Amino acid sequence: MSGLTPSANPDSGRTVISVDAMGGDRGPAAVVAGISLSANKNPDIAFILHGPEDTLRRLVARKRNLEGRVEFRDVPDVVSMDDKPSQVMRHGKSTSMWSAVESVRNGEADGCVSCGNTGALMMLSVVRLRKLPGVNRPAIAVLWPSAAKSGFNIMLDVGADISADENDLLQFALMGASYARNGMELEYPRVGLLNVGTEEHKGRAELKAAHDLIASNAENAQYEFVGFVEGTDIPGDRADVIVTDGFTGNIAIKTGEGTAKLIGSLLRQAFKYSPLSRLAALMAYTSLNRLNKRIDPRRVNGGVFLGLNGTVVKSHGSSDATGVSAAVKLAFKLGQSGFSERLAARVASAVSLPQDDASSASEDENE
DSSP, rough: OOOOOSSSSHHHHHHHHEEEOSSSOOOOHHHHHHHHHHHOTTTTTTEEEEEHHHHHHHHHHGGGGGTTTTEEOOOOOOOOTTOOHHHHHHHHHHHHHHHHHHHHTTTOOSSSOOOOOOHHHHHHHHHHHHTTTOSSSEEEEEEOOOSSSSSEEEEEEESSOOOOOOHHHHHHHHHHHHHHHSSSSSSSOOEEEEOOSSSSTTEEEEEEEHHHHHHHHHHHHOEEEEEEEGGGGGSSSOEEEEEEEHHHHHHHHHHHHHHHHHHHHHHHHHHSHHHHHHHHHHHHHHHHHHHHHHOOOOGGGOOOEESSSEEEEEEOOTHHHHHHHHHHHHHHHHHHHHHHHHHHHHHHHHHOOOOOHHHHHHHHHHO
């Protein structure tokens, strides 16, 4: 099993991102447009594109800024949103998703981005890249617009696994703190545990046990534990890292996205109500545009799979060029920083937890 290299293309000096070009709802054209945006902004990035080579070459040829910065991996098949993860593991070797993850496994790329099926991508990433030593369950971490100075909080897990016990929640805290340190440059991140109230007597038994575990490891792992936090703290300034199980986290993030879309729709309706409201919208255009950028989910697109021997970023299935570019930027930043290696060292040094032997055995059988 090979780990990530400092640069998958030492001759060019660029950080290489492996991209599944076929998994998104908008097709490969949106993906190529997204990597073109990234290439415009960042001269230190190169790409490996996975999918039907003839199709991808035609799309890339229209983007002059991609000349000399893209390699192709010709694979014919695509993982659809309806495919079951188990089916992909048995029959998916000829898919663009499998090929994209394999480039990270082989050390050709510093990170992987896919807009495809989340469950299939997670299972494929776990089996092909394997979990870091000491990690029982990987987690998906996302950036959430917040009142913090950084502009965002990190929340995990948001859907890798619907359940989590106290040991899992402790590992999420360790991984989230490391992500905040390396991805957001927060030297001493604040960690909160999501609950139905901030009082220590509230919540399920595993949450109370996790509270004590996370608190006892705070000094060694170099984070500040602020205790239990509530839903109102997710976009607030009380914690930089919000720890929860995948069931709760997934509902929270989709509720937030739906609320943001509703607010945007209501604002547009309000400003079209009368000639005066249209005039007010024109006068407030700059401020409204700034607000739109601030809460636009496309600009913080990308959930990072934490706890693996490699960097994998899951982009929204409906991502346009702006969303794909944001996911690529995140993968680039983490890949360039050697985040996976730093995370492995952080988890190993902070605490030793029992491994999920059954899960490990299952992975060995699938290998």
